Amino acid sequence: MKEIFFPKRMWRSRGELKRRYDVVIVGGGSHGLATAYYLAKEHGAKSVCILEKSYIGSGASGRNTTIVRSNYRTPEGAAFYGESVRLYERLSKELDFNLMFSQRGHLTLAHSDRALVVMQERAEVNKLLGIKSSVVGPREIAALCPELDLSDRPTWPVLGALFHPPGGIIRHDAVVWAFARAADRRGVDIHPYTEVTGFQQSNGRVTVVETNRGRIECGQVVSATAGWSTLVGDLAGVRLPITTHILQAFVTEPLKPFLDVVIVSSQLHVYVSQTDRGEFLIGAEIEPYTTYKGTGTLSFLETSARHSLELFPQLERTKLLRTWTGLCDLSPDYSPILGKTEVDNFHVSTGWGTYGFKAAPIVGVTLAELVATGKTPELIAPFALERFHTDTLVSELAAAAVSH
């Protein structure tokens, strides 16, 4: 009885690296762990490991603003993210872990006629795919979010919004931990603080993964390394159309709950939600220059604070609690890059920009299927790396460029 009062490890502590794994997954974030979990669960994979250069969930999985939604602009994107939201809806039960998924509704504000037109397009694409999404006017916005400043005081008054009822927020650390625990229980070896330093290849296949803790023979490799994708790709000789940028966010001190929807404004470059702790969680746009230095900027705080006050002037005297950055892997068309590369057994999940976290479960399902069967699932076929060579892009600019 006494033991219930002691914290238990959620997954086994790091063991020795085995000499060989059938599948080596680089990156211990939500994508890598989900892929490992579904490989073990759906395809009975017995020999899978996760290599993470830092602690589990240390990258973008633990730094995003936890928004989950599927109201994308392209049919390819909306279908893909729609499936992800459906998986998230079942995930707490499946993984036996309270992920605190709160489908509180998601409002993307329009401050111009042009924005309203784009939102109408998105709503129509979404409806065709069975995704709840519609354009609403100020009166409906006021009913959903009475605290939002809908007057003509702001520089860009709110004209309407794209309303997406199934959108919401989730506890991102819990998603990482739940996938890690479930993968571990199915025999996946999780190796934190294990950095990949190189790949040995023969006949166009990766045969050995070199790490700072020794070498591993491998059957297949999956790189799910977000902002570091280019560097891991370089080690395998796979060139990617990716640039790495920082994205920043901050939370305020906890306030009395008054916001129970997610508010996004592309015009103002902010997205705002109130966490279960009462903090206002506010994210912004990526810094325009590429960098691997994850340090925040004062200009981000100034701009985001000013823009948040356009929406919620009552936050005026609120103090900031903390701020952080994450590395984003931006693709040219704002759609992900998923699946096969020119190296036969080296697969990637990259190009996630500022929207990777919401796709974790569906990435896991589809990449696991690809690794297990060798065939690219239909849902991710449009997101192949090959599209940049054939110039058949999937432009998600309208719905993803300003993150969330």
Next chain:
Amino acid sequence: MSFVLACPHCGPRPVDEFAYSGEVTRRPQSSPTLRELTDYVYFRDNVAGRQREWWQHRQGCGEWFLAERDTRTNEIISVSLPKPGT
């Protein structure tokens, strides 16, 4: 912390005054294959280390120039005006 960039004309200014225009790429031959063209348009080195890149002093004199920057630290190593034909 954001960083300070020295415009070749105006001197050191906060990076927010400048527009970033990506790493220096090599233009393909006059009649490129689709592969050469897509490689030039989409694919990037995205190095973690010293990178030569284009900047424009958009909120200042408007000059386009080249900088060499370490993307791991954002340290600016040098700035220069492009030679004709770059």
